[in-house]
Amino acid sequence: MLEKTYDAKAVEPKIAKLWEDADAFRAGAGAADGAEPFAIVIPPPNVTGSLHMGHALNNTLQDIMVRFERMRGKNVLWQPGMDHAGIATQMVVERQLMEKQIHRRDLSREEFIDKVWEWKAESGGMIFNQLKRLGASCDWSRERFTMDEGLSKAVIEVFVTLYKQGLIYKDKRLVSWDPKLQTAISDIEVEQLEVNGNLWHFRYPIEGQKFDPENPKTFITVATTRPETMLGDTGVAVHPDDARYRHLVGKNVILPLVGRKIRVVADAYSDPEKGTGAVKITPAHDFNDFDVGKRHKLHAINIMTTEAALNLRDNEDFLEGLDSSSELENTLDTLHGQDRFAARKRVVEMMEAGGFLEKVESHKHAVPHGDRGGVPIEPFLTDQWYVNAAELAKPAIASVREGRTNFVPKNWEKTYFDWMENIQPWTISRQLWWGHQIPAWYGPDGRIFVEKTEEEALSAAVEYYLALEGPWKAWVEDQLENYEPGKILTRDEDVLDTWFSSALWPFSTLGWPDHTPELKTYYQTDVLVTGFDIIFFWVARMMMMGLHFMDEEPFHTVYVHALVRDKNGAKMSKSKGNVIDPLDLIDEYGADALRFTLSIMAAQGRDVKLDPARIAGYRNFGTKLWNATRFAEMNGVARNDDLWLGDAKLTINRWILTELTRATREITEGITAFRFNDAAGAAYRFVWNLFCDWYLELLKPVFMGDDEAAKAESQAVAAFVLDEIYKLLHPFMPFMTEELWAHTAGNGRERPTLICHAAWPQPSFQDVEAAAEINWLVDLVSGIRSVRAEMNVPPAAIAPLVMVGANAATRERLVRHESAIKRLARVGDITHAAGAPKGSAQIVVNEATVCLPLGSLIDLKAEAQRLQKEVAKVTEEIARILKKLSNEKFVANAKEDVVAAERQKLTEFQEAQDKLQAALSRLRDAD
C-alpha cells in the first residue's frame, strides 16, 4: 500500500539509482536496431556554473522531448557536456589563488593551467549532479568538455583549416579591450550601460593666434565625455557644411597641455547639432574617431597601457613631433602612469587652470562595459585574430531563409537575420591562459606559421626559410646546426574565445574530425533548445561552423524558450543577486513539481515569471495522482490481459477510454509542436478533472456493488488508463511515474521495462455515444449540486428526485447510472411524474425538468429568484442569437456550419427557456 503522500525526497534518489543501474539513458537505450535517431546536444553549462532557473527550464524542456522520443522508440542521444568558460573560470581560479596571496603571474603558464585543472577536478561540473536531480536523462557516459582532448583536436583542425582558407586572419585594429581582465573581447561581450557623466567643453587655441579665453576667434571649442583621451588627439573634425567653422578647415590648432599641432578636418561624421559641432578626434581610443582618422590620414597615438593608465613618458608615438617644454614636462609629471579616471580629473584641472575649460554640462550617456569584468571597456589598438564572420554567415543565413533550419517561435528569425546580415569580424583571440592556445607560431622575422602541431609548423618554417635568400636563411641554418631547433619559432600566447569551441559542439562532441559512427548516426541533430540570449553567441556560430565543416545544418529546429525572469522582469544574474535556486525548490516541492510547473508555464513567446505558489499547486497535482493510484490499489485495480478493452460494456469505461484517446492526442501534439504548456495542461485536466473527479467517483458504486463482471471490467480499464497516464506524464514527471509504474506492476510481477523505455500510448478507442451519455450525467449531477448549494440544502438531507418530461433514452440512462446519481447528487428515489411536485427546486437538463421536492427546506422566494436569473441568462442568449440570425448578411456570409450551430443553440435555449418559465409559474402557483 502506498503512503498517503508522495515522498519526493525518498523516491527521487532511489529512482535515479534505478536509471543509473539500468544504464537507461545510454545512446539508443531501449530502441530497436535501425530505429530512427533523435539527438539533442545540451547547451554546455560553464564548468564554473551551478544550476539556475534558466538551466532548469532549458533542461526540463529538452528532457521532455528526449524522454518522449525515447518512449516513441527512437534511437535517442542527449549529449551532455560542459564549457571551459575561459574568462569565468580563469577569474574563479585567480580569485582562489589570491586568497593564498598568489598572483597568476607568479606562476608559469603551465603551472597556472595545472591549477585550473586541479580546480576542475575538485569543484568543476557541480552542475551535472544538479541536472541529475532535475531528472535530466542525458547519456552521462558520453560527457564532453570543450577542453578535453577530442574537442581540442577539433578546435585546432577548424582553426588551421579556416586560416588556410583565408577565413581567419590577424589584424591590427581597434578592439574592445577589458582593462580589468586585460584581454580583448568581442563586440557582443560588450554591454552598454547608462551612466551619469559630464560633457566637458575644451578650448583648443588656433595656431598663429594668441590664445585669449575672452576672444572666441582665437580658439575652437570641442566637447568630450572623455577628457583623459585628449592627449591622444590628432585632429578636430567639423562638418563640411558648417559655416561656423569652414574658415578653420585645413588650419591647425594647438593641443593644450601637450603643444601638438593638430589639423582641423571637414568630415560628415561631425554632427553640427551635437556638442559644439566640432569634435576632437582620438583615433587610437574611439571607434568612430578611428574611421575619421583613417579617412584623413591622422596619426593614431596609443596613450594607454593595457591597464588603461596613461602611458606618456617613454611613449615614442606620443612624443614624436613634440617640442620639449616646461608645459610638456609638467604634463608628463602629472599624468604619466595615472589611471584613466584619475587622469580624467587631473586633465580637467589642468585645462581649467590654463583657461581652456569653457564649461561642464552634466550628461547622461551610454558607456560600453565588459560583460564579465564589469568595467568600462577601452577601445584599444592591438593585433588580434579575427574570423571572417560575414563570409561564414552567408550559408547560415540561407539555411534559415530557405527553411532548412527553423526557429520556433518564428519571430526570432528576424533577430537572427538582422544580426547575421550586419555581422562584424569576430575577434577570437583572448589574452588569457585558460583556453585553447592558438596554433600559430612566429618565425624570427615575425612570419606566421599556422599548423596543427609545433612539429608541422617547424618543418613548414624551415622549408620556408631555407628556400629564402637573405639573413634569416643563415640564422635558421645556424639554429639547426648549432643551437636548438625549437628556438626558431615562438608560439602565439593567446587563447581562443570560449565560443569558438562551443560553436563546434554539435559535431565535435560526436567525434569529429574523425568519421565516427556517432557522427554518422546523430548528425544532423534534431532540436536545439536555448534561451534567446545566446542566439548570437552560440546558435549563429554553430550554424556557421556546422555548415562550413559538415555541409549540413547542425539542427533542423531551434526552439527558443522564454527567459526565467525575476518579478521585475529583469534577467536573473548573480551580480544582481536576484537568483532563485531551483535546488531549493526541488528540496521543497520535488523535481517533478518544478518540472511540471516550468513546462505548463513555458508558453511560446513570453517570459516566465515564477510564482512559488504555482509550484505548490502542481506538487498537489502529483499528490492527486498518487492518491488516485492508492484508491485504485484499494479496490483491486490491476491489469487484466485476458480482457479486451475494446469490449468494455460499461458506459463510464467506454467514456474514459474515449477521453484518454483525446488526451493522448493533445499531449502528443503539444510536445511535437513545442507547445509544452498545452501538453501539460491537457494532462492536468484529464487526470484531475476527468479521471479523478468523475471517473473514479463514478466507479465507487461499481466497486461497492455486487456486479462482479462490471467490477472486473472496471478494474481492468482503470488499471489500463492509469498505466497510460503514467506514461503520458512521464516526460513531465519522471520520478513519480517511474515509482508508480514499478509499484503497480501487480502482485509479485515485474514490469517488462522501465517506464522510461515503455511505449508511448497510441490509443484509438472512441465512442461518441458514451461521451454524450456521461456529459449528460455530469450536467445532471452538477445541476443538482448547484441548486442544492444555492438553496443551502444541508449535505445530509436526501431529497427524492422527480423527473418531468424525460424521454425513453433519459429514463434508460437514469436506470443505468442510478446508484452513481444517488451518491454524487445525494438524492433518494428517482421517479417520473407529469408535473413538478409542490415545493420543488427545478432545473432543466436537456429535454427534461429535474425536480427536487425539498418541502420545508426550500426557500420559495430564493428559488424564484434563482429561476429568474436562469431565465434572464437564457433570454439574453436567445436575443443575441436572434439578432444574429435575423441579420441577412450573417446568414448569407457566415459558414454554413456556423449558422447551423447558431440555429441549434437557439432551439436548445428556447426549449430551456420554456421549461424554466414553466417551472417559475408552477412555483408561483404553489405560492
Add this chain to the structure above:
RNA sequence: GGGCGUGUAGCUCAGCGGGAGAGCACUGCAUUGACAUUGCAGGGGUCACAAGUUCAAUCCUUGUCACGCCCACCA
C-alpha cells in the same frame, strides 16, 4: 534612433474571427474509508484606449498610451 514583445479576474498567466478561461487568492458549505497537498458550490473581467476591416473583433489592420527586452549611438 531601429527592432521584438507585452497590456485579459485581486495576483501569475493561457486562449482566440462566431457562447470570456486556468492556477493561486477570496467567499460559503463539507471531515469515520484515495486524497484537507481534499471535495462541492460561488463571487469576481468595457479582454489598455481609439479608429478601421468584417455579416461578426478580446482576436485582424492602423494609430495612441503604458511597460519590458534586444541592437545601434549619443563628441
